[in-house]
Amino acid sequence: MIFKNGEGFKPDEIIQNTPQDLAQIQLNAYNAKDIESFLAVYSNDVEVYEFPDKLLYKGIEKMRETYQPFFKSSPELHCKLVNRIVNGNYVIDQELITGNPRKPEINATAMYEVDGGLIKKIWFLKLP
Template identity: 50%
Template structure:
């Protein structure tokens, strides 16, 4: 007899979000690697990096980005290029700014572009408003434009 089954590296009884840890699915006798079923939507990529930013988790923060990501000050001033440049800039910030937090105020998704209106705290006394535009290519965030 054939059965449907999932294989996970997370204990589903201990972790409510165990579905994030599903690595393989067996359906109708076929072994399927889970990451080949559905890729993350542009909105999900933007949300993953925002969640990791607020958790100050540098590895999770960088995961949605392309290796050759380009970061711009709007409209076209290149400020950073590549994941390693982001790692240096953000890991230092995550360590130094202990009360860092970005609140999503509004989000617009149009095809492979996500536009987030954000309220950021942790840099001095006042919060500031910012706009981040994420452009997704080949399942990763390839370009980011910041407007403050």
């Protein structure tokens, strides 16, 4: 609790995470395979796309259904941040993902759109 002029506030009521903070929080949670922390930075109606406009799924519960079993079946899963670009409320991450049982090494690019202090949309660039 933070107090200002005798009034109490929760820290997130005063200081909001930046888009870069949100991208890093979800990356850290992904690497820890912590589904609750991972989902905490996403909007309830998050939209996940294959770039540029193919909707893969929508909603936090669908995201949970996708990632929870993946985390459990991939104990060695790790995402290394290779490069990050931040432009306003957009974050673009170039990543190297290892430990996926189906594909040992994946070069990936993800773009996140932040709105209202949460990640609202994600686009994954599908590489050959």
